[in-house]
Amino acid sequence: MNLIQQRTALRDYYSANFDIDGLEAIINFSNFSTREFGFATLGGKFFRNISFENPKALIDFLVDRTPFHAYVGAVYNEPPSRESPIHTLEWLGHELVFDIDLNEYDAVRQFVCDCQGADQVCLRCWQLINLAVRIIDETLRLDFGMKNIIWIFSGRRGVHGWVTDDIGFSLNQEQRMSVIDYLSVIHGEAEKARIQDRMKLKYDFRYRIEHTVFKYFLKNVRRKDLIDLGFSSSAASNIIKQLEHQEGKIDENLLRNFNLRVAKIDKYDEILRRWVPRIDHKVTIDLRRLLRLPNSIHGKTGKVARILDPSNIFSFNPDGEPSVFSR
Numbered sequence: 001m002n003l004i005q006q007r008t009a010l011r012d013y014y015s016a017n018f019d020i021d022g023l024e025a026i027i028n029f030s031n032f033s034t035r036e037f038g039f040a041t042l043g044g045k046f047f048r049n050i051s052f053e054n055p056k057a058l059i060d061f062l063v064d065r066t067p068f069h070a071y072v073g074a075v076y077n078e079p080p081s082r083e084s085p086i087h088t089l090e091w092l093g094h095e096l097v098f099d100i101d102l103n104e105y106d107a108v109r110q111f112v113c114d115c116q117g118a119d120q121v122c123l124r125c126w127q128l129i130n131l132a133v134r135i136i137d138e139t140l141r142l143d144f145g146m147k148n149i150i151w152i153f154s155g156r157r158g159v160h161g162w163v164t165d166d167i168g169f170s171l172n173q174e175q176r177m178s179v180i181d182y183l184s185v186i187h188g189e190a191e192k193a194r195i196q197d198r199m200k201l202k203y204d205f206r207y208r209i210e211h212t213v214f215k216y217f218l219k220n221v222r223r224k225d226l227i228d229l230g231f232s233s234s235a236a237s238n239i240i241k242q243l244e245h246q247e248g249k250i251d252e253n254l255l256r257n258f259n260l261r262v263a264k265i266d267k268y269d270e271i272l273r274r275w276v277p278r279i280d281h282k283v284t285i286d287l288r289r290l291l292r293l294p295n296s297i298h299g300k301t302g303k304v305a306r307i308l309d310p311s312n313i314f315s316f317n318p319d320g321e322p323s324v325f326s327r
């Protein structure tokens, strides 16, 4: 599609298919007019400090101007504008948000799949994202008592988690930092990133991490991954044979046996390092952060940043998402 055709596709989407009700499920419309929005044009020009009187004005803007990227930020005491930029206004709140992106996994992705380069994504490496969603979602609900958590495809290589509970909205930076600290099992992005001392993690969380990570590691493991880890080729074959025999069902017995084998070759941290959630901390602690507008189009891929079904997260395939640019 050439540029004019892409513009038309964006215009068609925003005028006929943009799900404003879905957006309302995420951002509270009662303070719509004082919320910040931002946009980027195809040429890469970026604008923020924009606000709209009501949702209809936002849609009109999207249809008229067809931005290639649309973002939404925090709520202030007055409508942000060029004359009243956000740093001159009083900050009133921002949903608690999480950004999980394959970028954070670049150092370890080679151990999981055969993708080459930043633009390739496959169902195997997407399991790293899905696993992070599963663990973070469960932890926010069970350990923090949060109830309304919505996960959104970023349109390209990741997902965003939005906690829309009132309590998340008003957390200050320090409080957001402590949520991140609680959820952080590794520090840094490198392949050899330091692993948090397991005994310092809260018991429930530690159990959840170890149990879920090892379960999904086994669900996805290939023979060569086991050999890379240091298993002998006959041990690797045995484990794969057993997994095939169980047809993808990872029961407690199998999990316990595998954990013992891993402990024997001292590769526990290696597996955790590859599979534990990697969260972009900066996004969560930035109170004025602009995040991709839910249900808007990602201008590079033409895919909708749509709401995901957390109960079915493991079957989501970003490659299978339709693009408005490929009709």
Ligand SMILES: [Zn+2]
Residues within 6 Å of the ligand: 113, 114, 115, 120, 121, 122, 123, 124, 125, 126
């Ligand atoms: Zn991959």
